[in-house]
Amino acid sequence: MARSGRSSDWGFPRWRGYESGRAATTVRLCDRHGCEEPGNCPAPKSPNSPERWHFCQKHAAEYNQKWDYFEGLDREEATARANAEQQENAGYAESAYYGWMGSGDGSRSADEMRALEVFGLEADADFETIRKAWRNRAKEVHPDVKPGDAEAAKQFQACQLAYEVLRQAEERRTWKG
Known part of the structure; x- marks a missing residue:
């Protein structure tokens, strides 16, 4: 009994069509009005919020330029958060020694x-x-x-x-x- 899904490439997968079976992928565009670039840089809509804007690299840099990460926190909370992040990123700081910069x-x-x-x-x-x-x-x-x-x-x-x-x-x- 013959299989119905047999291919005609004689076992050579390179003879098959490239990506012919895939559907088109959806690309999220930049959330900035009028921008047609892909929005692959998420940015928070407000401090401590899980909601995100999705900007292209140019508009993400513009959006983050004046971003205050510690907005709405008092001095002690801001210090505690900065210290916690510094402890989490200690491995990166140690690896900076090996950089070529x-x-x-x-x-x-x-x-x-x-x-x-x-x-x-x-x-x-x-x-x-x-x-x-x-x-x-x-x-x-x-x-x-x-x-x-x-x-x-x-x-x-x-x-x-x-x-x-x-x-x-x-x-x-x-x-x-």
């Missing part, structure tokens, strides 16, 4: 960015520029230069901590193990 391309951590703000430097500043800024700032607010000035001592401590954060980050980037 250099300064100024998004490879700086939030701590490094805050440290750069102390010196008034941009994210792409090289370490020599950081060292010069640190020395100049330390000379201005050193307790020996301004004895008895509590604000200067506080600024000097912030300057020292910022430099230490940036120095350690530079050592991690340049370490050849």
Whole structure:
């Protein structure tokens, strides 16, 4: 008795038609009015909401540009959420050491960015520029230069901590193990 579903390709599947048996796939378009690009970038409609907009990459970047992730949370809740996410993403932070990125391309951590703000430097500043800024700032607010000035001592401590954060980050980037 012969089978009814026998193919005529003699066992060579390459002789069959490519994708001939598949139905057309539906593509979700961008939710921005008038955009005809595929909407493959989901974005939340409001904070802590499961509902999503679906934008193309261009409109998702525009939508997320001023997005406040911590909107509606008080300071303690925002800190708790940031710490929880940092703990969840600790493996990614450790793997950043093995990256091929250099300064100024998004490879700086939030701590490094805050440290750069102390010196008034941009994210792409090289370490020599950081060292010069640190020395100049330390000379201005050193307790020996301004004895008895509590604000200067506080600024000097912030300057020292910022430099230490940036120095350690530079050592991690340049370490050849």
